[in-house]
Amino acid sequence: MIPDRLAFIDLETTGANLAEDRITEIGIVEVDGDTVTRWNTLVNPQRSIPEFIQHMTGISNEMVADAPTFDEIAAELGQRLQGRLFIAHNARFDYGFVRHAFQRLGQRFQADVLCTVKLSRRLFPAHYKHNLDSLIERHGLVVAGRHRALADAELIWQFWQTVGREVDAGRIGEAVQHQLQRPSLPPQLPPDCLDDLPEAPGVYVFYGENDAPLYVGKSLNLRQRVLSHFAAGTRDARERRIAQEIRRLDWQETVGELGALLLESRWVKQHQPVHNRQPRRVAELCAWQLEEVAPGDFRPRLVTGAEADPGHNSALYGLFATRREATLALRKISEAHQLCPAIVGLENTSQPGRPCLSFQLHQCKGACVGRESISIHSARLMSALARLKIATWPYPGPVGIVERNAFLDREAVHLVDAWRHLGTARSESELAELLQAPADAPFDLDTYKLLKAQLAKRGNTVRTFTRP
Numbered sequence: 001m002i003p004d005r006l007a008f009i010d011l012e013t014t015g016a017n018l019a020e021d022r023i024t025e026i027g028i029v030e031v032d033g034d035t036v037t038r039w040n041t042l043v044n045p046q047r048s049i050p051e052f053i054q055h056m057t058g059i060s061n062e063m064v065a066d067a068p069t070f071d072e073i074a075a076e077l078g079q080r081l082q083g084r085l086f087i088a089h090n091a092r093f094d095y096g097f098v099r100h101a102f103q104r105l106g107q108r109f110q111a112d113v114l115c116t117v118k119l120s121r122r123l124f125p126a127h128y129k130h131n132l133d134s135l136i137e138r139h140g141l142v143v144a145g146r147h148r149a150l151a152d153a154e155l156i157w158q159f160w161q162t163v164g165r166e167v168d169a170g171r172i173g174e175a176v177q178h179q180l181q182r183p184s185l186p187p188q189l190p191p192d193c194l195d196d197l198p199e200a201p202g203v204y205v206f207y208g209e210n211d212a213p214l215y216v217g218k219s220l221n222l223r224q225r226v227l228s229h230f231a232a233g234t235r236d237a238r239e240r241r242i243a244q245e246i247r248r249l250d251w252q253e254t255v256g257e258l259g260a261l262l263l264e265s266r267w268v269k270q271h272q273p274v275h276n277r278q279p280r281r282v283a284e285l286c287a288w289q290l291e292e293v294a295p296g297d298f299r300p301r302l303v304t305g306a307e308a309d310p311g312h313n314s315a316l317y318g319l320f321a322t323r324r325e326a327t328l329a330l331r332k333i334s335e336a337h338q339l340c341p342a343i344v345g346l347e348n349t350s351q352p353g354r355p356c357l358s359f360q361l362h363q364c365k366g367a368c369v370g371r372e373s374i375s376i377h378s379a380r381l382m383s384a385l386a387r388l389k390i391a392t393w394p395y396p397g398p399v400g401i402v403e404r405n406a407f408l409d410r411e412a413v414h415l416v417d418a419w420r421h422l423g424t425a426r427s428e429s430e431l432a433e434l435l436q437a438p439a440d441a442p443f444d445l446d447t448y449k450l451l452k453a454q455l456a457k458r459g460n461t462v463r464t465f466t467r468p
Contacts, residue, residue, distance in 0.1 A: 002176050003112070006031040007084040008160065010152035011094045012057045014049050016253070016426070018100050018196065022047060023070060024059050027150030028080060029157040036157075039080060040150035042067035052427045057147045070101045078102070081111060089132050089156055091115035092223075096196035110192055112180050116156055118199065122175045123167050129406055135159050139166075183227050186243045197223045197251065201405070203263045204251040205271060206242055213271035215242055218264040222251055238275055255412035255426070256403045258454055262414065262421050265446045285310070285445065286326050287390065288317045290382065296375035298382065300344055302326055310443045311393040311418030318388035319445050329388075334358075337384040340367040343377060391452055393418040395464060398439070400431065401454060402461035413463065419448040435465055 008029040015021035022045035030037040044067040054060050088094035091113050102109035120130040139162045145151035202222045206214040219225030229239055254260045268276050287308045288300040320326035334341055341347035342356040358364035367377035398417035415422040415434045420441040425431035
């Protein structure tokens with residue numbers, strides 16, 4: 001059954017961060033049967049509106065300077081929304097901002113929430129895009145303005161009316177009830193702790209007693225993935241332990257999968273959660289570097305830290321957590337390819353020209369005693385090490401890997417240099433700040449593998465930069 005009292009709502013804000021950004025405008029279309037009431041107000045966010053947001057919404061700092069603050073309109077807003085179904089496009093965004101604004105005043109706000117993005121996907125599954133611009137084009141909605149709160153709330157109301165005309169009432173009721181079902185949560189979690197959790201890509205953290213990190217995970221649908229941890233009848237022992245131990249959760253949205261992978265890798269190392277497979281702590285990566293000690297005579301030398309310089313060093317092979325691990329890897333390669341352990345530095349002979357132990361055991365082709373030329377041995381060494389070669393950074397400087405999300409109509413730029421992730425920007429101003437900041441991100445093996453795989457894919461949009 002569809003509720004009778006509806007509130008179609010849209011917000012404009014200073015940004016997308018619930019903790020840092022604030023509401024700048026609220027527009028509501030209240031529907032009670034045949035009675036429709038509209039309400040709209042600018043809100044003084046008590047902080048500066050970023051320039052790109054001003055350009056997108058048309059709401060300037062001057063426009064909100066004399067507008068009421070949220071605490072001055074909170075009582076009226078609460079009365080208007082009380083008992084109504086909260087309907088918005090990408091509703092978790094709008095609901096989250098309203099809920100957090102009330103929380104900052106020490107007040108609790110809760111409502112049943114209906115997302116028209118999810119509604120459109122369920123009722124019109126043949127279509128790929130469900131952002132507001134796509135609905136305008138597909139359903140012939142009448143546009144009075146875009147990126148202003150009341151105008152966008154009117155568009156959501158128009159879409160609802162269109163759905164009522166185009167779709168069977170039973171299907172609409174089923175789709176609405178599907179969204180309004182409350183999830184089953186562990187009893188120690190507050191029932192509204194997932195109210196703000198979006199159906200968007202991102203990374204989440206579960207915390208236990210004393211705020212000890214339990215688990216870090218990622219997903220293209222945060223809400224769906226987090227709820228899956230608490231699904232009834234799960235047989236996974238780790239999931240059952242997490243459900244028993246969890247006391248709170250936190251998350252951060254990303255634009256897409258690459259952003260989630262990069263953030264998850266960083267958070268796992270940062271939080272060291274007890275239920276994740278722990279990455280080894282590496283004090284300083286080391287690698288083998290081929291050096292030409294004489295014409296045609298190449299020998300491996302172990303290098304570490306700044307001397308290794310992964311990404312810029314074109315003669316680097318393998319990245320290892322310890323010298324022992326590096327030596328073991330070289331020894332296995334030497335044995336598999338019958339390389340001379342004396343030539344590669346794994347064995348000392350009594351004097352130059354004396355055979356190594358492997359030659360005496362017929363496991364070396366004799367470079368140590370001149371049976372094999374040094375140039376041929378060097379060529380075989382290079383071939384044997386080839387699969388461990390660290391890719392040289394293919395650009396002259398930093399680049400931005402552009403990641404887009406058509407569903408959410410969002411875009412991010414991951415700034416990368418020499419396989420190091422320098423940060424992620426969602427605006428040109430944020431990107432400019434990253435480019436001006438010191439490029440002091442350490443080389444990380446997991447990040448290297450992620451970025452190398454990403455840049456090998458077709459269809460990447462890559463922006464090249466020069467530092468100021």
